Amino acid sequence: xxxxxxxxxxxxxxxxxxxxxxxxxxxxxxxxxxxxxxxxxxxxxxxxxxxxxxxxxxxxxxxxxxxxxxxxxxxxxxxxxxxxxxxxxxxxxxxxxxxxxxxxxxxxxxxxxxxxxxxxxxxxxxxxxxxxxxxxxxxxxxxxxxxxxxxxxxxxxxxxxxxxxxxxxxxxxxxxxxxxxxxxxxxxxxxxxxxxxxxxxxxxxxxxxxxxxxxxxxxxxxxxxxxxxxxxxxxxxxxxxxxxxxxxxxxxxxxxxxxxxxxxxxxxxxxxxxxxxxxxxxxxxxxxxxxxxxxxxxxxxxxxxxxxxxxxxxxxxxxxxxxxxxxxxxxxxxxxxxxxxxxxxxxxxxxxxxxxxxxxxxxxxxxxxxxxxxxxxxxxxxxxxxxxxxxxxxxxxxxxxxxxxxxxxxxxxxxxxxxxxxxxxxxxxxxxxxxxxxxxxxxxxxxxxxxxxxxxxxxxxxxxxxxxxxxxxxxxxxxxxxxxxxxxxxxxxxxxxxxxxxxxxxxxxxxxxxxxxxxxxxxxxxxxxxxxxxxxxxxxxxxxxxxxxxxxxxxxxxxxxxxxxxxxxxxxxxxxxxxxxxxxxxxxxxxxxxxxxxxxxxxxxxxxxxxxxxxxxxxxxxxxxxxxxxxxxxxxxxxxxxxxxxxx
Amino acid sequence: xxxxxxxxxxxxxxxxxxxxxxxxxxxxxxxxxxxxxxxxxxxxxxxxxxxxxxxxxxxxxxxxxxxxxxxxxxxxxxxxxxxxxxxxxxxxxxxxxxx
Numbered sequence: 001x002x003x004x005x006x007x008x009x010x011x012x013x014x015x016x017x018x019x020x021x022x023x024x025x026x027x028x029x030x031x032x033x034x035x036x037x038x039x040x041x042x043x044x045x046x047x048x049x050x051x052x053x054x055x056x057x058x059x060x061x062x063x064x065x066x067x068x069x070x071x072x073x074x075x076x077x078x079x080x081x082x083x084x085x086x087x088x089x090x091x092x093x094x095x096x097x098x099x100x101x102x103x104x105x106x107x108x109x110x111x112x113x114x115x116x117x118x119x120x121x122x123x124x125x126x127x128x129x130x131x132x133x134x135x136x137x138x139x140x141x142x143x144x145x146x147x148x149x150x151x152x153x154x155x156x157x158x159x160x161x162x163x164x165x166x167x168x169x170x171x172x173x174x175x176x177x178x179x180x181x182x183x184x185x186x187x188x189x190x191x192x193x194x195x196x197x198x199x200x201x202x203x204x205x206x207x208x209x210x211x212x213x214x215x216x217x218x219x220x221x222x223x224x225x226x227x228x229x230x231x232x233x234x235x236x237x238x239x240x241x242x243x244x245x246x247x248x249x250x251x252x253x254x255x256x257x258x259x260x261x262x263x264x265x266x267x268x269x270x271x272x273x274x275x276x277x278x279x280x281x282x283x284x285x286x287x288x289x290x291x292x293x294x295x296x297x298x299x300x301x302x303x304x305x306x307x308x309x310x311x312x313x314x315x316x317x318x319x320x321x322x323x324x325x326x327x328x329x330x331x332x333x334x335x336x337x338x339x340x341x342x343x344x345x346x347x348x349x350x351x352x353x354x355x356x357x358x359x360x361x362x363x364x365x366x367x368x369x370x371x372x373x374x375x376x377x378x379x380x381x382x383x384x385x386x387x388x389x390x391x392x393x394x395x396x397x398x399x400x401x402x403x404x405x406x407x408x409x410x411x412x413x414x415x416x417x418x419x420x421x422x423x424x425x426x427x428x429x430x431x432x433x434x435x436x437x438x439x440x441x442x443x444x445x446x447x448x449x450x451x452x453x454x455x456x457x458x459x460x461x462x463x464x465x466x467x468x469x470x471x472x473x474x475x476x477x478x479x480x481x482x483x484x485x486x487x488x489x490x491x492x493x494x495x496x497x498x499x500x501x502x503x504x505x506x507x508x509x510x511x512x513x514x515x516x517x518x519x520x521x522x523x524x525x526x527x528x529x530x531x532x533x534x535x536x537x538x539x540x541x542x543x544x545x546x547x548x549x550x551x552x553x554x555x556x557x558x559x560x561x562x563x564x565x566x567x568x569x570x571x572x573x574x575x576x577x578x579x580x581x582x583x584x585x586x587x588x589x590x591x592x593x594x595x596x597x598x599x600x601x602x603x604x605x606x607x608x609x610x611x612x613x614x615x616x617x618x619x620x621x622x623x624x625x626x627x628x629x630x631x632x633x634x635x636x637x638x639x640x641x642x643x644x645x646x647x648x
Numbered sequence: 649x650x651x652x653x654x655x656x657x658x659x660x661x662x663x664x665x666x667x668x669x670x671x672x673x674x675x676x677x678x679x680x681x682x683x684x685x686x687x688x689x690x691x692x693x694x695x696x697x698x699x700x701x702x703x704x705x706x707x708x709x710x711x712x713x714x715x716x717x718x719x720x721x722x723x724x725x726x727x728x729x730x731x732x733x734x735x736x737x738x739x740x741x742x743x744x745x746x747x
Contacts, residue, residue, distance in 0.1 A: 622743035629670050 002064040011041040013127035019120030034119030035102040042095035082136030090133040097255040100484035105247040107480035125151035129256040137198040156244040168240035175237040179227015186220035206270040218278025229261025242304040246351030253311040254344035265322040286320030294427035299565030321402045329513035330506040331401040338394035342386040345488035349380030352477040363438040367445040372474035379489035386492035388429040394496030408518025429538025437546045654695035662688035675737040
């Protein structure tokens with residue numbers, strides 16, 4: 001049984017190797033091979049899952065030691081896997097959603113001549129992410145972590161002929177490096193503190209370390225999580241990452257990549273439990289990002305970017321829950337799984353819409369699509385209801401638990417966090433309703449021509465006006481694309497209820513993450529009611545603004561907040577002003593110091609010696625008598641000194 | 649006569665010789681002053697030889713004279729050659745070694 005764990009990672013890795021090295025001979029069947037291997041990994045995961053269910057709760061973790069990677073005296077790095085309930089949850093999510101996205105990509109990338117390579121990268125992505133969640137030590141986790149970064153870079157920049165895609169890939173890679181540095185430092189600190197970086201010794205001994213050290217490790221881990229999970233302040237790459245093909249966005253946002261940060265924090269729970277300051281930082285990051293992403297999501301007209309803002313916000317919920325400690329870990333993971341279903345469904349739906357609309361992404365060019373794309377409409381709609389937390393659907397159960405746990409933090413903090421989470425729920429309902437109405441309801445705006453108006457000269461003409469495509473003829477996507485959407489929609493509807501039933505999910509994770517009941521200051525019923533009220537307010541506000549009156553085909557100028565949110569709340573301007581400009585100034589001043597001070601000292605010394613020797617040279621005037629004088633003088637001095645020494 | 653007087657005379661001669669070497673430009677005069685210094689040294693050797701009553705100093709003086717004679721041969725030859733090439737016997741004109 002244990003030996004199967006290696007197969008989980010091995011299957012997609014083999015797929016990546018074969019597809020990337022295989023050459024053109026595989027062009028015709030490569031995508032089937034990639035999908036098959038992803039599915040094989042899922043089947044193995046399911047087999048292991050059922051095997052795990054057959055054992056008692058404390059006995060479910062499995063270990064598989066493959067080989068010693070770096071065996072040095074006093075330093076041991078092994079390639080070894082650990083499959084416990086937490087890893088199992090991720091494995092099923094990654095391989096399950098990943099396989100569906102593979103299937104979808106067969107249809108979506110049908111006309112792309114580099115499809116084989118695309119599937120190779122997808123398999124690489126899965127393999128890296130599986131390595132990340134299966135590693136039994138932080139060093140191997142780091143390998144998976146970097147692999148995920150690499151695969152995301154390759155996939156975001158897959159359409160490398162577009163400069164914007166290439167830039168977005170570089171941006172994602174560079175921002176992630178900042179977080180990676182945090183993880184590396186955290187591992188160094190673990191090794192100096194605990195003498196090991198395997199999960200078992202580190203997490204078991206976390207209680208013995210000083211709080212200062214734990215806080216330092218915790219903050220570095222948080223930095224790492226911020227990079228991968230696109231949390232403030234390292235969030236700027238996520239929006240631009242929409243340049244990649246849509247299945248990649250679905251993969252990054254639902255199954256791989258952004259969930260890694262939540263996994264890291266949950267996995268390192270023992271460290272955070274001993275470091276309240278680090279936990280507070282996690283909670284604050286989560287709460288800030290939760291609002292940040294939601295506000296950005298409200299202003300974007302690009303359907304994928306609106307969904308990206310939404311992901312940022314939902315991951316904020318998870319980080320917030322993970323920062324609450326044992327009260328929240330299980331809920332963070334539960335929201336992660338339900339989010340995996342509905343966000344993958346939403347992205348695939350968005351991809352299906354784009355597929356039928358000549359790759360138009362501006363929602364102001366959509367409208368009334370429900371007649372033309374019924375399957376997409378229904379699946380997207382179910383995902384929409386799930387994400388806003390419509391009672392009975394998956395998002396309702398998972399988000400409600402997080403809001404409740406946030407209130408349960410206690411004191412003023414509890415009220416602030418709960419309030420933020422509640423506000424976030426209202427904004428979520430608002431922006432998702434906006435996306436829904438603008439895309440599937442209202443008049444058919446793609447028929448009207450759009451030209452830059454005097455009011456908004458910066459508006460680009462629509463694709464049809466640019467003459468690149470004819471007027472779009474919206475149509476439903478083929479079955480290979482709609483079936484994954486249907487499966488994910490079923491998951492979005494049912495997952496929450498299944499997990500909630502008899503607290504089965506919490507009990508499942510409890511041996512790994514521990515669980516404590518929170519003590520909210522108000523009863524659970526009140527919180528649930530408040531959540532539903534927030535939901536109704538959000539949906540109502542969006543309907544008033546977008547449903548009741550026609551949506552302008554050209555975005556109005558908007559107020560200050562809207563304009564800031566369109567620019568991602570000035571995140572890039574901030575980075576530019578502080579990091580780029582600051583960095584440039586720092587470099588310049590360092591160059592100046594180098595030229596003037598360091599080089600000045602060196603050159604000054606040389607010049608001083610040069611000048612001195614120039615003076616000394618004059619003594620050599622070539623007159624024999626002068627030399628005779630110096631010899632005579634020297635002899636006289638020597639004799640005088642000798643006599644003087646004698647006398648004394 | 650006290651042997652000290654010989655030493656005083658020798659010191660006087662040596663000083664005159666040294667001053668001549670350092671101050672005069674004419675190579676012949678400089679050369680003669682060198683001889684004067686050598687002979688001042690000879691004088692002290694002989695004076696001390698007499699004072700101590702042994703012959704070591706006098707033998708030493710002969711050595712000095714021999715060396716001086718050899719030096720005169722070489723030195724005069726150099727001066728003559730210098731004069732032929734530069735039409736001057738001034739030591740300051742022989743400054744080719746100057747940088």
